[in-house]
Amino acid sequence: MLGDDAYVCAMPTLYDYPFSGNGYKVRLVLRELGIAYEYRALDILKGHTREPWFLAKNPAGQIPVLELDDGACLSESSAILVHVARGTPLFPSDPLSQTRALQWMCFEQSNIDGVISRARFRRAFPDAIPTRPEEFAAWLSEGHRALAVLEGHLSQREFLVDDAFSIADIALYAYVHCADQGGFSLDTYPALRRWLQRVRSRPAHIAIDDVAG
Amino acid sequence: MLGDDAYVCAMPTLYDYPFSGNGYKVRLVLRELGIAYEYRALDILKGHTREPWFLAKNPAGQIPVLELDDGACLSESSAILVHVARGTPLFPSDPLSQTRALQWMCFEQSNIDGVISRARFRRAFPDAIPTRPEEFAAWLSEGHRALAVLEGHLSQREFLVDDAFSIADIALYAYVHCADQGGFSLDTYPALRRWLQRVRSRPAHIAIDDVAG
Numbered sequence: 021m022l023g024d025d026a027y028v029c030a031m032p033t034l035y036d037y038p039f040s041g042n043g044y045k046v047r048l049v050l051r052e053l054g055i056a057y058e059y060r061a062l063d064i065l066k067g068h069t070r071e072p073w074f075l076a077k078n079p080a081g082q083i084p085v086l087e088l089d090d091g092a093c094l095s096e097s098s099a100i101l102v103h104v105a106r107g108t109p110l111f112p113s114d115p116l117s118q119t120r121a122l123q124w125m126c127f128e129q130s131n132i133d134g135v136i137s138r139a140r141f142r143r144a145f146p147d148a149i150p151t152r153p154e155e156f157a158a159w160l161s162e163g164h165r166a167l168a169v170l171e172g173h174l175s176q177r178e179f180l181v182d183d184a185f186s187i188a189d190i191a192l193y194a195y196v197h198c199a200d201q202g203g204f205s206l207d208t209y210p211a212l213r214r215w216l217q218r219v220r221s222r223p224a225h226i227a228i229d230d231v232a233g
Numbered sequence: 234m235l236g237d238d239a240y241v242c243a244m245p246t247l248y249d250y251p252f253s254g255n256g257y258k259v260r261l262v263l264r265e266l267g268i269a270y271e272y273r274a275l276d277i278l279k280g281h282t283r284e285p286w287f288l289a290k291n292p293a294g295q296i297p298v299l300e301l302d303d304g305a306c307l308s309e310s311s312a313i314l315v316h317v318a319r320g321t322p323l324f325p326s327d328p329l330s331q332t333r334a335l336q337w338m339c340f341e342q343s344n345i346d347g348v349i350s351r352a353r354f355r356r357a358f359p360d361a362i363p364t365r366p367e368e369f370a371a372w373l374s375e376g377h378r379a380l381a382v383l384e385g386h387l388s389q390r391e392f393l394v395d396d397a398f399s400i401a402d403i404a405l406y407a408y409v410h411c412a413d414q415g416g417f418s419l420d421t422y423p424a425l426r427r428w429l430q431r432v433r434s435r436p437a438h439i440a441i442d443d444v445a446g
Contacts, residue, residue, distance in 0.1 A: 079382045080340060094332060096339035103332040119307060119316040122335075126309035127293060129342050169292045 030089035033058040035077065036231070037069075039144065041137055041194035042097040043084040044228045048190045049101050051224045053108060057086075059233045065148060098125040101187040110187050120181045124188040128195070131166035135159045137195045139202035156203065163204050167212065170196070175211035178218060185222065193219045198228065243302035246271040248290065249444070250282075252357065254350055254407035255310040256297040257441045261403045262314050264437045265323060270299075272446045278361060311338040314400040323400050333394045337401040341408070344379035348372045350408045353415035369416065376417050380425065383409070388424040391431060398435065406432045411441065 034050070034057050036043030050057050062068035062083060069081045077093040078085045086094045086104070094100045102122075105111040112118055139159040142151040170192065173180065180188040197216050199206060206213055219225065247263070247270050249256030263270050275281035275296060282294045290306040291298045299307045299317070307313045315335075318324040325331055352372040355364040383405065386393065393401040410429050412419060419426055432438065 079385055080344065080379075092329065094336065096336045098339050099332050099336035102335055103328070106328055115316070115319055116305065119312050122315055123307065123309045123312035126311050126339075126342065129339065130347070131293065134343070134347060166293075172292055 031056050031058060031233075032089065033060055033087040034233070035060045035062055035074065035083055035085040035087070037062055037064045037083045038229065038231050039141075040064075040083060041198065041228065042133065045097045045191050045194045046084045046086060046100050046104075047226060047231065048194070048224075049104055049110065049187055051226055052110060052190070052222070053104060054224075055104065057233045059231050061231065065145065098122075098129060098191060101125070101191060105187045109184070110190075112182055112184070112186060114182075117182050121186050121188040124180050125191045127166070127169075128191050131162070131169075132192065132195050135163045135166065136199050136202045136204055139163065139204075140195070140198060143202060160203060163199070163202065167196070167199070167204065167206070167209055171209040171212045174215045179215070185219070189215075189219055194228075244269050244271060244446075245302065246273055246300040247446070248273045248275055248287065248296055248298040248300070250275055250277045250296045251442065251444050252354075253277075253296060254411065254441065255346065258310045258404050258407045259297045259299060259313050259317075260439060260444065261407070261437075262317055262323065262400055264439055265403070265435070266317060266321060267437075268317065270446045272444050274444065278358065311335075311342060311404060314338070314404060318400045322397070323403075325395055325397070325399060327395075330395050334399050334401040337393050338404045340379075340382075341404050344375070344382075345405065345408050348376045348379065349412050349415045349417055351415075352376065352417075353408070353411060356415060373416060376412070376415065380409070380412070380417065380419070380422055384422040384425050387428045392428070398432070402428075402432055407441075 032055065034043065034046055036046070036059065038061050062074070064083065068074060069083055075081055077087060078095040080095060082095060084095070084097055084100065086100050088094065094103055102111060112121060136159070139156060142149060177183050179185050180192060193216065196212065197220070245268065247256065247259055249259070249272065251274050275287070277296065281287060282296055288294055290300060291308040293308060295308060297308070297310055297313065299313050301307065307316055315324060325334060349372070352369060355362060390396050392398050393405060406429065409425065
């Protein structure tokens with residue numbers, strides 16, 4: 021039986037792999053919105069996300085998963101970001117602006133996550149998946165093309181959509197800020213570096229290794 | 234000067250590469266919604282999407298791009314689908330259902346488009362980007378894992394979200410229906426094949442090679 025001063029506060033649970041920028045996106049938006057969460061660290065290299073209990077939460081076997089108070093499990097970081105930010109200033113209300121935010125998040129998924137993040141992972145864990153030099157070279161070329169697109173966009177504005185900080189900035193920040201770990205120098209992207217600094221200077225900002233709920 | 238019976242009907246223009254499943258997604262949703270469009274076929278293999286006039290429409294240099302009546306250019310197929318389907322029965326109104334639709338579209342982008350579509354492209358144009366057998370083998374394994382996730386989900390329902398046809402079904406159909414061209418047999422996925430047939434039997438359905446506006 022619970023005492024007088026005990027209370028049960030249902031809060032979402034974030035299943036994450038601490039190295040993952042995709043999980044970091046979710047942590048950043050939860051912090052921005054002041055939503056407390058339980059944190060469950062899993063190790064994808066040890067197969068935790070392929071265990072039956074996790075596949076019941078996300079049959080795709082991928083983190084991040086955000087389990088809501090009612091037991092609903094959300095997967096895919098971009099979808100999670102929209103879900104928790106909907107109706108807040110972090111997701112614009114104007115339809116075209118919403119579309120622009122989604123557009124940047126999709127751009128990130130293919131051109132940053134699929135490229136810069138992959139190079140970062142392969143460099144950090146060279147034994148996990150053997151990688152040939154030609155693969156790194158292809159990612160370097162693709163990744164710099166994506167960074168140049170971002171540089172061009174941000175050279176004319178403060179944030180990605182409507183000059184207001186949004187989940188699009190969170191989604192792009194997650195892997196761009198650690199692009200150097202994938203072998204990408206940001207030296208030639210001054211607007212991009214200024215934007216990183218703007219995102220980093222937000223009061224609710226946390227570093228990628230800060231996994232406290 | 235326009236005659237009495239002449240009229241100017243501004244309509245969106247779809248910039249597409251006819252082989253692309255991503256462009257096909259946009260054509261499918263426009264047809265479903267009865268939106269007429271101009272069609273501009275570009276050849277990515279000939280560098281059309283890297284020409285300055287196209288980069289002005291999408292700096293990422295990727296099709297599809299949907300240019301709206303007012304000149305706004307939308308890119309990223311998932312974002313385009315949300316934009317044109319918003320407020321229609323093709324995009325659910327319930328927030329959690331909207332999130333589920335986004336979740337499936339993101340799943341597709343990483344696990345189908347990035348895998349099955351890639352294998353299909355490399356098989357169709359073997360000289361464009363040399364591909365090693367090991368790469369095909371890795372895609373085969375990844376792609377079948379994604380198809381098995383879909384099979385599990387669709388074995389219990391008619392459509393991906395809320396048992397109602399939506400842009401999520403359109404987004405997944407585009408590359409799954411031609412998975413065989415990527416070397417993926419769907420023989421062991423009966424629920425998936427029934428779902429493909431349900432999508433195909435919609436009155437507004439068109440084949441991937443039907444590019445008429």
